[in-house]
Amino acid sequence: MFPGSVRFHVGDVVVMKKPHPCGSSEWEITRTGIDFGLRCMGCGRRVMVPRTQFERQVRKVARYAVETSPGLREGPPPPRRQG
Numbered sequence: 001m002f003p004g005s006v007r008f009h010v011g012d013v014v015v016m017k018k019p020h021p022c023g024s025s026e027w028e029i030t031r032t033g034i035d036f037g038l039r040c041m042g043c044g045r046r047v048m049v050p051r052t053q054f055e056r057q058v059r060k061v062a063r064y065a066v067e068t069s070p071g072l073r074e075g076p077p078p079p080r081r082q083g
């Protein structure tokens with residue numbers, strides 16, 4: 001699925017392989033760590049899943065959490081910082 005290790009951040013919206021019964025397959029990450037907290041974008045239901053299970057079920061990241069730093073509203077993305 002993902003090459004190497006992928007870091008997920010609170011606020012990222014991911015698409016899961018199986019849609020929720022409400023019809024939405026997009027989930028917002030509300031917590032990261034050993035367990036991931038997810039909130040359904042369709043109905044708002046919150047669930048907690050182990051990180052290993054989450055990584056197996058996630059299909060892709062639909063929207064990355066945007067850092068709302070001032071001065072970065074336009075232009076190309078800043079270069080990756082090491083560390």
Ligand SMILES: [Zn+2]
Pocket residue numbers: 020021022023024040041042043044045
């Ligand atoms: Zn739902």
